[in-house]
Amino acid sequence: MPPRAAALHYHLRRNHFSTAPPRRPDEPSDLVSTVVSILTNHRSKYRWSQLLSHLGALPPRPPPLEPLTPAEFSQIAIRLTKKPRIALNFFLFTKRHSLTDHTVSSHSALIHVLCKSRLASQSLALIRDSIRAWGELIVFKGLVGTYKECGGSPVVFEFFIKACLDAKKIDGAVKVVRKLVKGGFRVKVPIFNEVISGVCRSRGGLVGYDIYKEFFGDDGDGISDDGRVRAKATVQTFNALMMGFYRDGALDRVVELWDEMKEGNCEPNSRTYNLLIAVYCEDGNMTEAEKIWNEMRLKGILSDVTGYNTMISGYCEIGNTERAEELFREIELSGLNATGVTYGHLIRGYCKSGTADLTLSVFKDMLRKNFRPEASTLQEVVSLLCNSGRVCQALEIIRGVMYNFGLVPKRSSFGILIRGLCLEGKMDEALKLQAEMVGKGYEPDGELYAAFIDGCVKLGDQTLAEKLRKEMADMGCAEIE
Structure with a gap:
């Protein structure tokens, strides 16, 4: 249709004095059929310019009214379901050219189309945009209202709940699940589990447990009080709850859930075992942790590196580095790869036991494998080496890590090393390191000045010592006794 004819068609179609008989809202218009034809029959190179021409969006333009109603867009979307x-x-395209003033209904129609084809990322993105615009309950109502007309698929509600959780609309997700259950919709167990996990993360384990009881019944067996069969809790359900209580520090509740799960004949998986092992390790009860570790192996459940890391950390915390070493060697034999976290746990264990040679050996192996150490791990290594009289090695370590990994050591790490250099009379090296420390944003404090003063006194340079005392007083730093 030529642009002028399009403009005239556009004007007449919206003229309140038109004598044409009114069209039912659900009856496709000639415009809908034409747009669908252009979209499906024209090559992508030409379809958009054809649409702009047909809708009167090219000069000469019609009056500034919307060329497509939301209802017409919905009909077009439905006819493009495949x-x-x-x-x-x-x-x-309609948003870019302001061709339609979209509503909840037009968004809902497109969401149904995308969800039926399981275009997950596109569906979730559009649902999140809709929620931001109108709120989760209004969008949910729109999806329900257009469900039959659009030939909706149940997956639309699964995507909707996931989008609510992504958007941190936890209360909205819970309300929607309640409405679906009340309406007789069969909600899949993974969706229940995702909601419970979201509640645990945002509201804590206790609230998550209440939601679990609401969804799965008082005993989690899938039978409601009125005898209706509903979903039965799975191992993923219990994992979500156990993680919730673990984050809250309610370690006893994690053990209770383990017992509840076993009583309900729900078999744990490696994640469940890892959580329970973490509880016992955190409590220092390595006897129980080892018992659970062995039970897992007897059942043929292979641990992942997270489980090994947890056990190694637990043994290092109680000073049993021999058993930690055994597990460390076992990682490679199991076909797994140690991580930076693994090395960090083992290094801290050696630091606690005061074995500088082993600490240095493992730390260097960690660096060779290109694992970036934590600043806290670096500090423990520097402290151990300085206390062992190996200040030069500590300086080499800290400089190497700063250069190769861009790691900024803690202020206390600089302080420990500078004090060690001063005590050994290596004032030039100490001053260079202090300059690097200032370059990293750390200002010298009283403890650092005291270290330099002690070094000057040891070298017999009383003049410089007095000068530093005066400078320290001018800086307002209290002298360390």
């Missing part, structure tokens, strides 16, 4: 990507591109 071509969901074209429907999405058309939606973006």
